[in-house]
Amino acid sequence: MSDALQAAPTATGQGLPEAGWLARLQAQLRWRVGPETLRPAHQIEPLGDEPSGYRSTGTDPHFRLDGLLAAGWYMLELKMRLPRARAQAKLYLDCGSGESEALSAPLPLRWGRMAKRIVHVPAPARLRFDPLDEAGEFAIQHFALKRVSAAFAHGRIAAKLRDNDRRYADDATPAPTEPLQRWRHYQHVFERRDHAEANYAEWIEQCEKPALPSRAEQQAEQASWAWRPGFSILTPTYNTDPDHLRACLDSVIAQSYPHWELCVADDASTDPQVREILAEYAARDARVRLLLRPVNGHIVEATNSALAMAGHEFAVLLDHDDLLPSHALHMVARALQHRPSAQLVYSDEDKLSPAGERCNPYFKPDFAPDLLYAQNYVSHLGVYRRTLLERIGGFRKGYEGSQDYDLVLRCVAQIADPADVLHVPQVLYHWRMAEQSTAHGGHNAKPYATEAARRALQDHFDALGRGVRTSVIAPGLYRQHWPIPQAEPLVSLIVPTRDGHDILRxxxxxxxxxxxxxxxEILIVDNQSSCAQTLAYMEQLASEHPDRIRVLRYDRPFNYSAINNFAARHARGEVLGLINNDVEVISPGWLGEMVGHALRPEIGCVGAMLYYPDDTIQHAGVVIGMGGVAGHAFKTQPRGSRGYFDRLLVSHNVSAVTGAVLLLRRAVFEQLGGLDEAGLTVAFNDVDLCLKAQAAGLRNLWTPWAELYHHESKSRGDDFAPAKRARFEAECALMEARWATAILHDPCYSPHHVREESGFVLAAPAATSQAAALQPQEHPVPEPA
Known part of the structure; x- marks a missing residue:
């Protein structure tokens, strides 16, 4: 049979025909499917003025496809005009037992972009295609299902998993090889959806807009300020789309804060409309300053030309097709009232879809240097004190594509006080998604940007003399390899236990x-064990490993803090490790990775990636205030998940980490007074230790490159006996009194995200006070009350 075989329409029935099934099957089988086979079946109406256009009239629109698809591997290709920025399409297979989610192929879509995925058809199948799950107009610009070889399919699956699942990265733990498991992981890549995205439009209407002061209120507030900083907006242009350029310029002129100038350096555009539009706006408003460069010098030279025109205190970076909301400069000026010495200010940001919709918001943490070392999260809106930019020499040639990243790294190196880097937790920049913009598909749109960013990071660490080596995790994501002295420091791993022979072994x-x-060295702290097998095992360990393992007896009632403090006094190591007796090492490099960070003088506590035995996440950092006092971020997400803006792929700062696997320098542990054995005997002592480190000016850090299992029960609940419940409530009250500021605001977590367990999901309008989050606030390092 040929690929072009046309199948006759078939009656819709349950399963395959029974009589003469082979002849019928051969008559209907097809190896290629195109748009001509799509038949509207439910809640779909054709649009008369557009051949490929349709209207969905409900939440379950779908097509049926003529004929039967032969068993095998296929590539699904789909490009659609959508009613909003994103949607989720799905292909269902009916191999004779009806449709089910188990035999479906989800495919996330972005407006106007081609999406592809491999589809496995285990047996001849009827097909149902759901283009989206909402009402609205759409167009199918391209639809194809093409037969491919098994080798091609497996190659594409492997490439997708390498890019989206850490288990399959080149330097990760050996990846699963069982085909069914790999297929499930591949399916999971396409099943992930950003739930915050779905709620973002609602959040804008119900949270952001009501919380913003009116233009008159903003101007009245400005009049009350003794200092009104000026902003020079730097915008290089080159052959900009005329409509996008006008929108960009209009967004500047619409600012409620009047103390600005727009410094436009046109980089020898060949499109005459660009210079005509720029001249028009310069004539309309004297604050628009225009420089027409005679020769094209690319982005770095053009931006430096704009910087040379600047005369105000602060320089603001604005790309030629992006937008500022009308309150952007007002909010930056407001933040500066609280910190006049600030050298760098950045805000949250979102994207503009090709349809002009706001989407994909990035709600950022306060200044987090280690996250900055992993990705340029500062990005937009970026506001820099002009004298700082002049001191470092502006933008550097040779770093095109990542010139902003190079700039912020060189600026941060010059800022002595981290408090002079301000974060405004509001969306003050709309980044347009264009085909060649990094906003459209991450740094994949500009491959050369990845290498430029790696060199910028390497330059940064070389200048600091830290001996750090930078490597690329994926486009736009970077890993820093922190050195360990040639004379490797001794690490004392403290393992408290009581009985539990099997888990301890x-x-x-x-x-x-x-x-x-x-x-x-391992210090096993025996807290009144009575199990003969456990006692014998501990004695065996001490006998077989006299230079590495010691058993300490703690013959008092259980007090986690006191047990660890006791062991720390007996430890010989320069670095201490708090280790639960129910963890199991996965990655051989776990300890070296954590030691490299723990030895850094600016770092306090270091935490690891911990998984439940079913390969879901147990710990990937602690958020203060989540679930009350503190909770685990990303809890129960599948192993290999990328996390919020790839947070699970990179080392980054967190306010606290779990004591199940926690490393820190012994000198820091002693400086902080160890764990609180008087007030926090069981719960929150690890969080308290981390917050004390943070209050002492140290940064806490979590790394995904140290992986262990934590054999804690996922279903462990709050079934405390009355005495335990009373103790837990007292410890909660102590933490709430001691760390009230930190519980209200975790600097490593956005106030716009939920405080429920797992987190990093946009809070529903009624779930949190977004209005309060949008008000000017100072967020000092938390100190104990």
Missing amino acids: NCIESILEKTSYRQF
């Missing part, structure tokens, strides 16, 4: 057998 043997960093 699993923990200790995994450390001994799998840990590549060998300069460690």
